[in-house]
Amino acid sequence: MSSPPVFALDLESLIRAKSIATAVSASDSRPKISTKDRILNATEALFITRGFDGTSLRAITTDAAVNLAAVNYHFGSKEELFALVLTRRIDALNEQRLRRLDALEAKGLDSVYGVEQIIATLFLPALALARDEAHGGADFLRLLGRAYADPAPFVRSLLAERYAATNARFKAAFARSLPDLGGEDLSMRLHFILDSVAASLAADDVRRHLSGLKVSARTNDEDDLQFLVYLAPFLAAALRAAVRQPQQIAALRALTA
Amino acid sequence: MSSPPVFALDLESLIRAKSIATAVSASDSRPKISTKDRILNATEALFITRGFDGTSLRAITTDAAVNLAAVNYHFGSKEELFALVLTRRIDALNEQRLRRLDALEAKGLDSVYGVEQIIATLFLPALALARDEAHGGADFLRLLGRAYADPAPFVRSLLAERYAATNARFKAAFARSLPDLGGEDLSMRLHFILDSVAASLAADDVRRHLSGLKVSARTNDEDDLQFLVYLAPFLAAALRAAVRQPQQIAALRALTA
DNA sequence: TAGAAAATCAAACAATCGTTTGAATCAATC
């Protein structure tokens, strides 16, 4: 590589904005990102917007400024690559969720706002990871949402396998704080909430709204708190809502008649 | 439901639920489904499980028992085919939603349960179409959910165009029934609810739970009512939840500290 | 510094993609 081509490469990296993937001149002291990491980052970014089927290996290797064969050399196959992209995020999330749930149950739940606390335990790790640039930063939430909705069978089976244990733990925790809610009702509402949060976090305008909230925060903890203050009551009210109220039924019956 | 051969066909139609695409014997008097409709039905079924990028024209024409070239002959292109599959469902849904909203506003909303009534107005047309086999039957809800989550740019832009007007009308209706909720808060919660309902309805276990509820119903209206009694209070409670309660904030602050 | 291992490369692989072609077949009209 001589000097003019290096210049051209640097320009292209500026245009592409995200992956600072491209090579730096020999005199530059900045640490060069490895080929594997450049591929992982480019894959993650493309998966977020285009999904598994919509992302080709050539699009990945082009964005990562890497040879096409590098994917199969370093990761084996397209599926193995995407599995690594997804698990490195999801596993970290679920580990922190379970750790926080352990701590919460050891300390004992608030008698009144226990449901809000469990909800917070579900969301605080996601918010923390979304602030950590090493875990994808703001794109972390979009990755979660897209993965949850991706139609590719490979993605769906991978998620089911990775979420099963964590979901069971949280369902049990909610059940203890919502004794009046039947197991069937709880299952449905919980599933509804998990689905919906994933979908909402992935949606553009919700995330824009959240980043608007963040501006006024002074610290990261205050930041997360504002988010929870916004979301937890909303979700807790939904979970706590009484089922089959006579007056409500009457108001609705007037519509279907 | 009379002679044995008809019985067998009825059974299969129950199992396959959707595309009766396959050929019938020449002596059968049943009207043969046209090539165009067989393609549309097969496309819808495949889109539900595999999305736009994951569905090939060859998979469609194989399931529809139709020549590969028939798609381009009858619909022009893959995108035009999918656009027709999506719009024939979504447009019918939004028309009925707006018609019901007109009727509700003309009659005047319930002073206490107005929010539940608007929510019901959002869901009753979806439930009615989900019961109408001519509009896709039970798969109609899955189609909505999958379309909402599909990553293909073509699908996303098509949905944005088709939903815009209806969403604006309903947001205005909610705003009148939730005067205490700021426009920003309403936007976020409403978007959250629409996203989540679409995601939940598309999820397998929620639909299974709903069909379990249906068994005990005697009529279709009673059927829809049970669904609403289940869902409307849940969503209305979420929309009505008070924002930024001091005690709630305190309970959450204990976690982030 | 010589040699071995790891990594990158251009090029091609077979398979599949959406689309097109032109002949064969069907259905309806005169």
Place this chain on the structure above:
DNA sequence: GATTGATTCAAACGATTGTTTGATTTTCTA
């Protein structure tokens, strides 16, 4: 019953897919 238009068909189009190859370069080790 012949003719015309609509439809279906097998076959192939060029482009793109994931993957592999074998030579070349880079990196590390002895």
